[in-house]
Amino acid sequence: MSQIKTDPEMESQLKIGFIGAGNMAYGIAKGILSGDVLPANMKVSAPSSRNLGRFQELGIAVTHSNPELVCSSDVVFVAVKPHLVPLVLNEVSQHITQRHIIVSVAAGVTLATLEDLLPFNSAVLRLMPNLPCLVQEGALLFSRGSHAKPEDGALLRSLLHRCGLVEEGPEAWIDIHTGLSGSGVAFVYLFAEALAEGAVKMGMPSALAHSIASQTVLGAGRLLRDSGKHPSQLRSEVCTPGGTTIYGLHTLEQGGVRAATMSAVESATERARELGQKSAGVGCKK
Numbered sequence: 001m002s003q004i005k006t007d008p009e010m011e012s013q014l015k016i017g018f019i020g021a022g023n024m025a026y027g028i029a030k031g032i033l034s035g036d037v038l039p040a041n042m043k044v045s046a047p048s049s050r051n052l053g054r055f056q057e058l059g060i061a062v063t064h065s066n067p068e069l070v071c072s073s074d075v076v077f078v079a080v081k082p083h084l085v086p087l088v089l090n091e092v093s094q095h096i097t098q099r100h101i102i103v104s105v106a107a108g109v110t111l112a113t114l115e116d117l118l119p120f121n122s123a124v125l126r127l128m129p130n131l132p133c134l135v136q137e138g139a140l141l142f143s144r145g146s147h148a149k150p151e152d153g154a155l156l157r158s159l160l161h162r163c164g165l166v167e168e169g170p171e172a173w174i175d176i177h178t179g180l181s182g183s184g185v186a187f188v189y190l191f192a193e194a195l196a197e198g199a200v201k202m203g204m205p206s207a208l209a210h211s212i213a214s215q216t217v218l219g220a221g222r223l224l225r226d227s228g229k230h231p232s233q234l235r236s237e238v239c240t241p242g243g244t245t246i247y248g249l250h251t252l253e254q255g256g257v258r259a260a261t262m263s264a265v266e267s268a269t270e271r272a273r274e275l276g277q278k279s280a281g282v283g284c285k286k
């Protein structure tokens, strides 16, 4: 945890911009807004108006011009799909100055690629959030580029603290975090869906089964986080010897759920690394 103090007054006056108006930009913007930053100090850009309405409802200014957004922002989140990052950064690069802090959330796109696409000495950070930022229960990991100072990391952490858990780590962990948590939420949804479908198979109405499955995932997650216990300990607290749970767990183990889940994190991590290799060199100016 960073010990560097940030200045709430300075933070409240920062201009925050988002290039890209998708789910991730929206989730992060909502989290930042629940802190000290005013919507009047935020702006989002996207080529079409399709996703801009929900930002306007939060009081955030919108534009179709990425250069205009950069010129009126201090902190710029790059929240477009990974393959569009070179295009977008080439478009705005000449407007980036020493006052800017650039934060990319694009899966796989490395700090080296980002720095290569931006003016020398640019302060760049790479952030991997996840979808539950939308409800301020995200899990976010960031790394600083070679010209981003510890104070830039502290500022980012402070801006994002209402999005959920925010940690800093070495860049090698960002792709792993993408598999574990960025993509991991989708693995949890698949499990929740399967839980509900099991109950439907046994005769429960679908709506009730899905509502109970989502509460089960929420309750299990909160207890895991808030108790600080290892998952295996909580699992053993649910299992009565010879009871229902151990029979169900045996079935899951026979189905290879543990190995399949580990392999899913591995595949998603490797895919993030592959995306990084693909984006390196694409459209770089140097």
Ligand SMILES: NC(=O)C1=CN([C@@H]2O[C@H](COP(=O)(O)OP(=O)(O)OC[C@H]3O[C@@H](n4cnc5c(N)ncnc54)[C@H](O)[C@@H]3O)[C@@H](O)[C@H]2O)C=CC1
Pocket: 019, 020, 021, 022, 023, 024, 025, 045, 046, 047, 048, 051, 066, 079, 080, 081, 082, 084, 088, 105, 106, 107, 128, 129, 130, 131, 182, 183
């Ligand atoms: N969705 C997720 O759960 C997560 C996504 N990410 C990353 O976040 C980034 C954004 O993902 P999503 O929000 O899911 O995508 P999305 O498809 O919902 O949003 C992308 C946005 O970019 C805009 N856009 C397209 N071309 C543009 C351009 N030239 N200039 C400005 N804006 C442009 C689109 O209009 C759209 O609003 C991706 O790089 C992804 O890897 C990271 C973690 C989790």
Ligand SMILES: O=C(O)[C@@H]1CCC=N1
Pocket: 107, 178, 182, 183
């Ligand atoms: O699937 C993806 O590529 C993005 C990154 C993590 C979650 N969604």
